[in-house]
Amino acid sequence: MAKRKREQKLGTVATIQSYFMIAGSVTGLILFVVIPLGWIVSFMLVKYKGYGTMTYVGLENFIRVFQRSPKYWLAVKNTFIFAFGKLAVEIPLALVLAFLLTRDIKGQSFFRTMYFMPSMVSVAVIGVIFSFMFNSASGVVNAFMNLFGGASINWFGDGVHAMLVLMIASIWQNFGINMLFFMTGIQSISAEMYEAAAIDGASNTRQFFTITIPLLGPVLQMVLMNAVLGSLKVTDLVLTLTNGRPNGKTEVMMTYIYKYFFQQDGGNMQKQYGYGAALTVVTAVMLTLVTLVYLRATKKSSEIY
Amino acid sequence: MHFRMSTPGKIIMYIFLVLIVIITLVPLVYTAGASVKTNFEIAQGGIKPFPDHPTLDNFKQVWGMNSVGLSNNATYADYTKNSVIVSLMTVCFVVFFTSMSAYCFQRGNFPGRDILYWIFMGTMFVAAGSVTMFPLMQITSKLGLNNRLGVAIVQFSTAGASNLFLTMGYLKTISKDMDDAARIDGCSFFSIWWRIILPLSKPILATIALMSFRGSWNNYLMPMLMLTKRSEWTTLVVAVVKLQSTGGSGATQYNLMMAGTMLAAMPMVILFLIMNKMFVQGITQGAVKG
Missing domain, CATH: 1.10.3720.10 (MetI-like)
Structure with a gap:
């Protein structure tokens, strides 16, 4: 590399200064990112309750994950239902809004600001807000349902409704961010394309499907991947909105594992660090597989990175 | 950007955009409303976002209040x-x-x-x-x-x-x-x-x-x-x-x-x-x- 040549002139003093300058970031990374990952890996083969002795159990934790953990796999199923259920609404909505807002319409920046506003609020606080709005006794959602002649629903009483509330809250929070990504992508598509299509008499709907969607390809792929991974890792929202209620029907992967480490479910679950570590590893591998399969399926993604 | 749309089409589009704005604002508006209601008014339910007599007492109380489940004197x-x-x-x-x-x-x-x-x-x-x-x-x-x-x-x-x-x-x-x-x-x-x-x-x-x-x-x-x-x-x-x-x-x-x-x-x-x-x-x- 020709570039490298010029850099080599920097000398020893520069090297020493460099090490001092990166010391802060590198120490932080090793202590709080690399070591915790190593900790998880090193605990996956032991049995430890946080006190007493630690015993080596080999692959026992993994055998338990795959053979005797119906609740974990239920949580995995819930997570995927949550992710794909909400993205089926969120992504098309974001896409359509981005398409409309990149047109020359009045109030563009007003709409953009409004749609993006929910993502300013803490996810945990959003959980509090939605638990208030959907509460069965005095919640405003039931009040509206009564107004239009419907009966009140006990939203957190059964799995389907509770999951629906989680999805609504998450869509509410995230559609604006995805809309922004799409807007940036659409703005990089040449305006002449649309003009040419318009002169040829293509309708807006047709322009959307024949110009916007295909040319947005790489951006769409990247946004989708981030959205899928982000949704599969959902934690805070579930903890503050349903916390797995009712009866584990809205438990997701992250909150399920969390409980083996922090025991916050009224003491129902014991702390089991080894088993929790094994669950973490299995989940991380699963998420990585999702990423790899996704990258494989969408070959073009290398163009964006 | 070039944009042609029939007038009814435009009206439908704006109705859609405004509807989404309303949906976006509803949770925030009801949160703001409930924060100036008394707990009794909230318990009564209904769809009215703001009370007739808004009060800032809730804020005063929370501001000087100790958190439940935390053993300290912090507010x-x-x-x-x-x-x-x-x-x-x-x-x-x-x-x-x-x-x-x-x-x-x-x-x-x-x-x-x-x-x-x-x-x-x-x-x-x-x-x-x-x-x-x-x-x-x-x-x-x-x-x-x-x-x-x-x-x-x-x-x-x-x-x-x-x-x-x-x-x-x-x-x-x-x-x-x-x-x-x-x-x-x-x-x-x-x-x-x-x-x-x-x-x-x-x-x-x-x-x-x-x-x-x-x-x-x-x-x-x-x-x-x-x-x-x-x-x-x-x-x-x-x-x-x-x-x-x-x-x-x-x-x-x-x-x-x-x-x-x-x-x-x-x-x-x-x-x-x-x-x-x-x-x-x-x-x-x-x-x-x-």
């Missing part, structure tokens, strides 16, 4: 202060260290540079999510960092890779001729950063500072699990979530809960309305290139 005023302190410290760490290390990785040429760079980038793709919280908590309490400073350091460290990536992208756009000129004038590697690069990279640093502030203010799990040394260091978001279980009899005091929610949410919403453009830039930069 929500203190928790707000904690949030501000932790967020500002996080921003300082992020700006200072990210700027320095991005400069070293982009301009420097020290042994081990590429390996370290790939370790940073690699951690961005490890999809462990929030489950490393437990070992993280163990490490920080062993180091005596189970305090506000510790939360700031960890927040800076765990977001390090993506900030580094963003800043390095920006440094590429600053011409290396600047460095060379400064070097000829006798500047060392460090003073080039201090005198040239740091001032020139203000725009990107402002963006990551803003995003880090938002991230820290809104963070829930980390401050909740890490601030174990003294519970009066609890941050606002953590304390607000605790309001969900107010009232010993099990009945939630929704008025206080929603006043707390306003305290936690409004600073960010207002900051966003003021610095709208910068937030939009921060979100889209790096995530979407071209």
Whole structure:
């Protein structure tokens, strides 16, 4: 590399200064990112309750994950239902809004600001807000349902409704961010394309499907991947909105594992660090597989990175 | 951009756009409304967002109130202060260290540079999510960092890779001729950063500072699990979530809960309305290139 040549002139003093300058970031990374990952890996083969002795159990934790953990796999199923259920609404909505807002319409920046506003609020606080709005006794959602002649629903009483509330809250929070990504992508598509299509008499709907969607390809792929991974890792929202209620029907992967480490479910679950570590590893591998399969399926993604 | 649409089509489009605005605002409006109602008015239900006689008593009460389940004398005023302190410290760490290390990785040429760079980038793709919280908590309490400073350091460290990536992208756009000129004038590697690069990279640093502030203010799990040394260091978001279980009899005091929610949410919403453009830039930069 020709570039490298010029850099080599920097000398020893520069090297020493460099090490001092990166010391802060590198120490932080090793202590709080690399070591915790190593900790998880090193605990996956032991049995430890946080006190007493630690015993080596080999692959026992993994055998338990795959053979005797119906609740974990239920949580995995819930997570995927949550992710794909909400993205089926969120992504098309974001896409359509981005398409409309990149047109020359009045109030563009007003709409953009409004749609993006929910993502300013803490996810945990959003959980509090939605638990208030959907509460069965005095919640405003039931009040509206009564107004239009419907009966009140006990939203957190059964799995389907509770999951629906989680999805609504998450869509509410995230559609604006995805809309922004799409807007940036659409703005990089040449305006002449649309003009040419318009002169040829293509309708807006047709322009959307024949110009916007295909040319947005790489951006769409990247946004989708981030959205899928982000949704599969959902934690805070579930903890503050349903916390797995009712009866584990809205438990997701992250909150399920969390409980083996922090025991916050009224003491129902014991702390089991080894088993929790094994669950973490299995989940991380699963998420990585999702990423790899996704990258494989969408070959073009290398163009964006 | 060229845009042709029939008048009825346009009307339908605007109705759709406005409808989405209304849906977006409903949760915030009802939160604001409930925060100025009495608990009795909230319990009555109904769809009226604001009461006939709004009251600020809820805010006064929450502001001077001690959090349920925390054995300390701190109030929500203190928790707000904690949030501000932790967020500002996080921003300082992020700006200072990210700027320095991005400069070293982009301009420097020290042994081990590429390996370290790939370790940073690699951690961005490890999809462990929030489950490393437990070992993280163990490490920080062993180091005596189970305090506000510790939360700031960890927040800076765990977001390090993506900030580094963003800043390095920006440094590429600053011409290396600047460095060379400064070097000829006798500047060392460090003073080039201090005198040239740091001032020139203000725009990107402002963006990551803003995003880090938002991230820290809104963070829930980390401050909740890490601030174990003294519970009066609890941050606002953590304390607000605790309001969900107010009232010993099990009945939630929704008025206080929603006043707390306003305290936690409004600073960010207002900051966003003021610095709208910068937030939009921060979100889209790096995530979407071209």
